[in-house]
Amino acid sequence: MDKTLVVVPTYNEADGINELLKLAREALPSAHFLVVDDSSPDGTGEIITKIAERDDRVQLLSRSSKEGLGRAYVAGFKEGLQQGFTRFIEMDADLSHDPADLPRLVAATETADVAIGSRYVKGGAVSGWSRGRHLLSMSANAYAFLLLGIGVVDSTSGFRCYRRKVLEALELETISSEGYAFQVEMVFRARREGFEITEIPIVFRERSQGKSKMSKQIVLEGMLWVTRTGLRRLTSGTTERRP
Secondary structure (H helix, E strand, O other), X not given: OOOEEEEEEEOOOOOOHHHHHXXXXXXXXXXXXXXXXXXXXXXXXXXXXXXXXXXXXXXXXXXXXXXXXXXXXXXXXXXXXXXXXXXXXXXXXXOOOOHHHHHHHHHHOOOOOEEEEEOXXXXXXXXXXXXXXXXXXXXXXXXXXXXHOOOOOOOOOOOEEEEHHHHHHOOHHHOOOOHHHHHHHHHHHHHHOOOOEEEEEOEEEXXXXXXXXXXXXXXXXXXXXXXXXXXXXXXXXXXXXXX
């Protein structure tokens, strides 16, 4: 039987996490939700604890310190694998990803192994970004597309769904990258293993409350990871392997 787990990393998301979970549970009533909180000082963890007391579909995985997005997802995926879930969704906590799109994302994995909510395929869009940030995101994705040969136009998207067999094949304990780099690395590894990846259009909306976690360090890490990996691929030749 299919069991879907939505993994939501949080750090200081007390203002909006209750609304996100409310809308997401309405959109995907059969799913379970795992919030991975890095000991947010604003009380995010306490809010999730209270919600979990009323709804057994919601769980809290609390970590002792802020370890970053990539490690949060890896921890959440490992927990979900142990609990027997068969589909795993990544989703931001700030309502940038519309919960109403969750059923489409899950449905896309009926025919694909990975489904990515894409801002840059036909029908996708971004709302609320400056022209500079939009250009930076599009350029970073184009750079990854060309250098890595992954065939995905929005490899930095953090709204996606994996089938269980993908996560089991990707050696999660060996992934150490964060931010954009984590998202791109997951796509690169999935493609290298020969899994089918599809993109569905979404509208990404900039957060209306709270503080963005984007930083120059995250952008730089992503660009360096893509450059190093792409150059290794071009000089040594990366072959796809079937799962």
